[in-house]
Structures are given as C-alpha cells and as structure tokens.
Amino acid sequence: MNLNIVLYEPEIPQNTGNIARTCVLTGSKLHLIKPLGFEINEKQVRRAGLDYWKDLDLEIHDNYEEFLKKYGDKTIYLSTTHGETHFDEISFKEGDFIMFGRESSGVPEEVHNRHIGFRVPMIKSSTRSLNLSNTVAIVAYEALRQIGFPNMK
Secondary structure, eight states: OOOEEEEESOOOHHHHHHHHHHHHHHTOEEEEESOOSSOTTOHHHHHHHGGGGGGOOEEEESSHHHHHHHHTTSOEEEEOTTOSSBGGGSOOOTTOEEEEOBTTTBOOHHHHTTSEEEBOOOOOSSSOOOOHHHHHHHHHHHHHHHTTOTTOO
16 A cells, blocks of 8 residues: 545545546545545545446444554644645655545644644635545645555556
C-alpha cells in the first residue's frame, strides 16, 4: 500500500466514488469514517467508482474515535483550508495517512488540532475550496511523486 487516504464523514457519494477509483489506481487504501452522508452501495457511489470497487482496499470506521484507537499512533496529515503549510512542503512517506474533511464543513476543531494541517493554495475568492475528489488527487499524486511512484508505471 502506498498511502492511506482518510475521508472524515464524507457527504457526497460521487466524490467518494471518484476517490475510490483514485485509490485503486495509486495503490492506496481508502478509510471512511462514519457517519457517511450516503449508503456505500448507492448507485451514485458505484457509478463514480466504475468497476474498480472489487479492487479497492477499503476500511470503514464506525467513528473517529475507533479510527484513532487503531491508527492514532501513526502520522496523520490533514488537508484544511486553515493550514499554513502548502501540501508540497510536507515530506510524505510511504504508508502515511492523509485525512480530508466533510465537503460542507471540514472537520471539527478538536479533530483539526490533533493532526498536522496543510493546504492546497487557492486564489482568495468567495468560494470555499476545491472539489474534494480533485483535492485528494492533487495531494495524493504529490505524495506519490515524493516517494517515487512505488509500483506505478
């Protein structure tokens, strides 16, 4: 496994499907922290992930505390619009955990304060942020570039 992509309470099924596809094609494990804003077997999730679901390394956690109990001793980076460090300034390593918050509201402050935050730079505007699946792809490929695209063509 190259990376661990963690979605904290994702809300939009199409984003999760797209991210699942990215995980399969990058050799990354996908972690979903409940509650989810959809059923994992919903048509929109399956359609966005195409026929890649059978190849996905997926772990679903009942809540954030359960996730921390299992992986809290690992380095967990957090993509956040409030981060001071740009994503390309992080020194990613194989197996790192990279967390992304809810599409509508990110993560609660107590979750935010537990992890190393970074941001994808954007122009200041009235919009909040990039689409979640786009952000995951940008960050994942930078992390993979840093570690030499292991097991990738």
